[in-house]
Amino acid sequence: MSKQATQEVLLEMPVVEGQPATAPLAELPAGNGSVDRRPKYRGVDRNQQTMAVIDVEELIGDDHKARAIWELLGKLDLSKFGEQVKSREGEAGRPAWEPRLLSSVWLYGYSEGITSARELERVMEHEPGLKWLMGLASINHHTLSDFRVKRKEELDELFAQMLVAMEEAQLVTLERVMHDGTKVRARSGSDVFRREQTVKERLEKARELVKEDPQGEGRTRREAAQQRARREREERLQAALEELKKIQESKKSEEEKKKARVSMSEAEARFMKHGDGGIAPSYNVQVSTDAANGVIVGVELSQQASDDRGLEPAVAEVEKNLGREPKQVVADGGFINRDSMEKMEAREIDLIGPLKDPRERSEAAMKASGIDPQYAPHFFIWDEKSNTLKCPAGATLEYVGGSQKSGNQYRQYRAQGGECVGCSEQKKCCPRTPEKGRMVSRLEKENEVVARFREKMSTEEAKQIYRQRGAVAEFPFAILKERFGLRKFRVFGKRKAEAEAMWACLAHNVMIWVRLCWHKPATAATA
Ligand code: SF4
Known part of the structure; x- marks a missing residue:
């Protein structure tokens, strides 16, 4: 067998070279008396069957990034994902897909700009990298979607492990970390925000419907699904009411408390103003980037539109991932205030940022x-x-x-x-x-x-450092929004949205690892 990826054996080959696929053409007399013939074309025959022989290993080259991602994931400990798997060896039941495989498929998908589970399932049938990863099998989009957003704790662990690997490969130093936030629209629409009275009324109705549901055996699958939907609606409305209380507590006047509204479909989302001037239910995605190689060392979702209290949680997130704090943090004016200066000084972190006269x-x-x-x-x-x-x-x-x-x-x-x-x-x-x-x-x-x-920021050295902030801190946002399409979350709820943001950041880091470390044994110490 040659090294061709695919060889096709035609069972029937009715098209013979030199023989027209269409009916014989009439000879046309030309004006000068000679015979003018129509052009001769080669046609195709769709009334045939083909058997394809595929060598999976030959689908992609040795230096294909799918191999790099697979190799990298093989060096990380993904056993935490296995704790939730119901199928056990030696017992009945279908085996689950390997976490290494699902993770690789998602990370490869992100690297190709495919961030939808349905799209990933569809592309899997013909995209060589995915075909190689999957060994020509295919995964249902429900499985892909659940794996992405329902395994947040495991994902946290994977993200942290990846960072430790990158630190060992000297891609992360924590000498200087640039921090910034960007607003990403929530899945919830703005037309489902309601005041307290309406939420209470809807919750009351939802509870009555749940109470009326018959319990026990004898329900059809359709009835069971409808009951589950009613229970979920009741839970969503209960969560909305609880979240509304938090919103009311943050308001100063009674009038503001009365006017407070909450989303009935996604209680944790908050109205935020975006760079394009639009106001929409959103989350504030906070990202810390190591200046050495642009690796994202911390990501979390904030419900606050303002960044003014965002620096301390960001530092805590970096410490959670890497076990130590950054030496220096650079942030824009939205984060710089007396509170953040005092907190960074107490942690002995060198804070750099603009301060108004x-x-x-x-x-x-x-x-x-x-x-x-x-x-x-x-x-x-x-x-x-x-x-x-x-x-x-x-x-x-x-x-x-x-x-x-x-x-x-x-x-x-x-x-x-x-x-x-x-x-x-x-x-x-x-x-x-x-x-x-x-x-x-x-x-x-x-x-x-x-x-x-103020004295520190008056020095040329500090001003010089601050000038680097935009390029480092805002570059990941360009990747997340332009390449991974993270302008609006695909899922409902803060926890799931956080998982979606984290996969995008993880994919960004993996791409850096592939670019800088793969096939460099001296530095790819990811074991
Ligand atoms: S008198 Fe002086 S302080 Fe008083 S209003 Fe005029 S400018 Fe102001």
């Missing part, structure tokens, strides 16, 4: 409270000798005492009410209670942690 922040705060930024505290001139301030209109503000907020120390000064009431700048400078006189808080001493961070 206090004047800019002060002007933004003035604007938010209805004062023209041109009347921010730094436009009031301090006289050290008399310890007073002079306002832009020339009035004197007397010292009234000191105050502290967020570790910052302030001196407070107040103008005479009469002067402000009669001032032409009053509407811009003191719009709310001019009769009390304009109050100005002057920063005397900044929080020590913030001051240290």
Whole structure:
């Protein structure tokens, strides 16, 4: 047998070279009296059967990435996946598919941009890499889908093992980790969000329907499926009600609590604003990337639209995966605040990120409270000798005492009410209670942690490091969204969505391993 991947033996071969497949053509007389013949074409015969001989090993080359993925998965311990398998050797029942095989199929699928279980099942019939992995067999899309989203704990373990392997291969150093978050739309639509009263009513109805269901033997499969669907609906509504309580607790006013809404199909999803301006039920996917080779070292889903509390959980996730914290964390302005600076300093992690000038922040705060930024505290001139301030209109503000907020120390000064009431700048400078006189808080001493961070970020070295952030931290998002299509989750629920995000990140890491380590015995120490 030659080295051809497929040799076809035709049982019937009615088409003979030189013989037309169609009926004999008429000779056409040409205008000049000579005979003009129609072109002669070769046709095909579909009324035949073919037997194909396939050498599976010859389907792909020696350097095909399917082999790399299979080899890599063979070096990892996937025994945890086996704990849930019901089929046992020596007992009746169909054997389950090997976790190494299912994992390889998914990771190979991701590497080819195939991220749907149905699509994977369909492509498996003709794609050489998948045909080789599967040994020409095929897996039902339900099995593929369940394996992807229902084995979160096992997947966590696989993700961590992969990282340890990459660390041993010196692809991960944790010297510098870039962290960022991106919003990904949830499966739930925005039209299923309801207020408390509606959720309670629907839950009551769902409970009544479940109570009416007959129990015991004698149910048809169809009836059993309908009952299961009703029970699941009741569970979903119960979860929605519990989640709604959490949302209400996060609201400040009674009015906001009353207006709070929750998704009845996916209680954990939250409305979030996206880069394109759209607002949709979503999760905030937080990803930490090691700067050395772009390996993703931590991934988790947050229900918070804001990133301001995201840094500490991100560091904890990296520590959970690799057993140690990063030395340096680089994040954008959304993560940088006094709380994150203090927490990173307490963990002795070097935090790098942008910090707004206090004047800019002060002007933004003035604007938010209805004062023209041109009347921010730094436009009031301090006289050290008399310890007073002079306002832009020339009035004197007397010292009234000191105050502290967020570790910052302030001196407070107040103008005479009469002067402000009669001032032409009053509407811009003191719009709310001019009769009390304009109050100005002057920063005397900044929080020590913030001051240290500000000093560090003023150095060229820190600025240089921060400039690398975009390329490293945002590259995985480009892969996840553009290549793996992770713009909207395919599954309902935070846990399943987390598993979906994690498979995409794992595939990203595996591709790095294949590119940098495979066939390099000196560094591919993944045992
Ligand atoms: S409102 Fe009062 S503090 Fe402001 S500019 Fe006028 S006098 Fe000065």
